[in-house]
Amino acid sequence: MVISVTARDDEVRYASSLLVRHRKGDSIYHQGDAACRWFEVVSGIVRTCRFMADGHRQLTGFFYAGDVFGVEADLYSEAAEAVTDVVLHSSPLIRPGDPNRTDSPRALEKALQCARRSIFLFGHRTAANRVAAFLITMAERSGIQAGVQLPMTRSDIADHLNLTLHTVSRTISDFARNGLIALHGRQNFRILDLEGLRVVAGEGPEQESPASRTEARKLASRE
Amino acid sequence: MVISVTARDDEVRYASSLLVRHRKGDSIYHQGDAACRWFEVVSGIVRTCRFMADGHRQLTGFFYAGDVFGVEADLYSEAAEAVTDVVLHSSPLIRPGDPNRTDSPRALEKALQCARRSIFLFGHRTAANRVAAFLITMAERSGIQAGVQLPMTRSDIADHLNLTLHTVSRTISDFARNGLIALHGRQNFRILDLEGLRVVAGEGPEQESPASRTEARKLASRE
DNA sequence: CGAGACTTTGAGAGCAGTCAAATCCTGTGG
DNA sequence: CCACAGGATTTGACTGCTCTCAAAGTCTCG
Numbered sequence: 001m002v003i004s005v006t007a008r009d010d011e012v013r014y015a016s017s018l019l020v021r022h023r024k025g026d027s028i029y030h031q032g033d034a035a036c037r038w039f040e041v042v043s044g045i046v047r048t049c050r051f052m053a054d055g056h057r058q059l060t061g062f063f064y065a066g067d068v069f070g071v072e073a074d075l076y077s078e079a080a081e082a083v084t085d086v087v088l089h090s091s092p093l094i095r096p097g098d099p100n101r102t103d104s105p106r107a108l109e110k111a112l113q114c115a116r117r118s119i120f121l122f123g124h125r126t127a128a129n130r131v132a133a134f135l136i137t138m139a140e141r142s143g144i145q146a147g148v149q150l151p152m153t154r155s156d157i158a159d160h161l162n163l164t165l166h167t168v169s170r171t172i173s174d175f176a177r178n179g180l181i182a183l184h185g186r187q188n189f190r191i192l193d194l195e196g197l198r199v200v201a202g203e204g205p206e207q208e209s210p211a212s213r214t215e216a217r218k219l220a221s222r223e
Numbered sequence: 224m225v226i227s228v229t230a231r232d233d234e235v236r237y238a239s240s241l242l243v244r245h246r247k248g249d250s251i252y253h254q255g256d257a258a259c260r261w262f263e264v265v266s267g268i269v270r271t272c273r274f275m276a277d278g279h280r281q282l283t284g285f286f287y288a289g290d291v292f293g294v295e296a297d298l299y300s301e302a303a304e305a306v307t308d309v310v311l312h313s314s315p316l317i318r319p320g321d322p323n324r325t326d327s328p329r330a331l332e333k334a335l336q337c338a339r340r341s342i343f344l345f346g347h348r349t350a351a352n353r354v355a356a357f358l359i360t361m362a363e364r365s366g367i368q369a370g371v372q373l374p375m376t377r378s379d380i381a382d383h384l385n386l387t388l389h390t391v392s393r394t395i396s397d398f399a400r401n402g403l404i405a406l407h408g409r410q411n412f413r414i415l416d417l418e419g420l421r422v423v424a425g426e427g428p429e430q431e432s433p434a435s436r437t438e439a440r441k442l443a444s445r446e
Numbered sequence: 447c448g449a450g451a452c453t454t455t456g457a458g459a460g461c462a463g464t465c466a467a468a469t470c471c472t473g474t475g476g
Numbered sequence: 477c478c479a480c481a482g483g484a485t486t487t488g489a490c491t492g493c494t495c496t497c498a499a500a501g502t503c504t505c506g
């Protein structure tokens with residue numbers, strides 16, 4: 001069942017369930033829109049972002065197949081955009097005349113899981129910590145070790161990790177120089193040394209000795 | 224209904240609902256424990272924290288009266304501790320012989336709301352941004368403008384904002400010197416200039432001009 | 447092949463972390 | 477009631493990591 005998202009009438013708006021397609025770069029909903037539907041990613045990748053008063057962008061999450069976004073109470077507090085071409089499964093949050101939410105606990109749990117993942121990333125202190133943790137997460141989510149895709153731009157990654165795109169770029173280049181990963185083009189990499197990457201992320205076996213932290217820093221430092 | 228939390232038998236463990244008391248500093252559950260119950264704060268304040276492999280602590284959230292924590296799927300991914308003496312309302316996540324979760328969508332929504340608040344804080348770039356946003360949040364949650372309590376230590380705040388306790392202390396002192404807030408002892412403050420604080424947080428009216436950012440920096444800078 | 451966007455790299459400045467020490471509080475014991 | 481011990485907080489000096497500003501390089505799409 002595929003219904004164009006341009007339809008506006010309530011019949012479609014409140015259809016219990018529909019599939020929606022969006023092209024890369026499209027906006028799915030805007031920050032401040034009335035929150036009437038929630039989404040589950042069928043294929044492709046979505047990003048949610050919030051625009052701050054000073055003009056800078058915070059990227060609150062990336063959503064892959066199976067992930068849930070748009071579960072909000074009143075207004076969407078963040079925008080959702082398609083990172084790649086996407087297919088979404090969309091359901092109403094509230095039906096007309098029915099004050100009960102129709103989002104299942106399962107959807108909420110998934111949304112919570114995604115939120116926790118974002119919080120976890122921010123627990124890492126340095127740029128190397130955060131980028132390493134991000135790359136590991138990407139590899140785990142894609143399920144493959146070789147040929148992991150990074151479909152988002154460096155700028156997206158930067159706004160997600162609260163760094164600048166320069167720092168992200170430098171750090172990724174350093175990882176490649178130090179043999180932790182191998183880059184194949186801009187948006188494709190392979191992890192060469194998962195243990196080393198975990199140590200740089202601050203999640204490694206880490207003997208708790210001050211020496212090992214110095215070690216991790218050396219690995220992550222340029223040259 | 225008050226039942227001591229030291230009881231271990233299943234009758235209590237799976238009681239549909241009970242009140243629990245904890246003293247300041249007590250651990251409510253540990254990272255890695257089997258997640259069998261979730262909690263709603265009746266009074267007092269709770270913090271959840273995750274201990275990273277390198278020994279540093281990430282404080283994932285503060286929970287006030289009405290907030291929900293401990294809603295997790297399998298194991299608790301973070302520890303929960305009492306910041307002050309607390310009273311909690313506790314309910315089982317799963318009942319024996321009943322594979323369905325008993326946490327209501329409402330509890331999940333609250334947990335999600337708390338998670339979003341944490342993510343929001345991290346969207347702020349500088350130390351001044353984050354501390355200002357944190358203080359505003361604290362004031363809003365306490366509902367009062369004057370005499371806002373900061374029951375957690377500077378170290379707690381630092382681990383929550385991903386800063387050091389030194390930077391937190393310096394920044395708060397700067398705010399006081401610049402007339403944005405007034406400190407009354409260590410754990411009590413009053414907002415003197417909410418608009419100014421919002422500007423420093425990067426959430427102010429902010430004319431979008433480069434000048435205003437410089438302005439905010441000056442306000443936040445020492446001297 | 448060319449235009450444009452995205453990415454990489456470099457140099458310098460500024461902000462936050464580290465190390466160190468002084469000061470302030472709080473609870474305890476005399 | 478006061479002195480004291482211990483922890484928490486504040487402050488200072490310095491280092492180093494990340495941001496800013498700038499420019500060159502690379503990839504993609506028409």
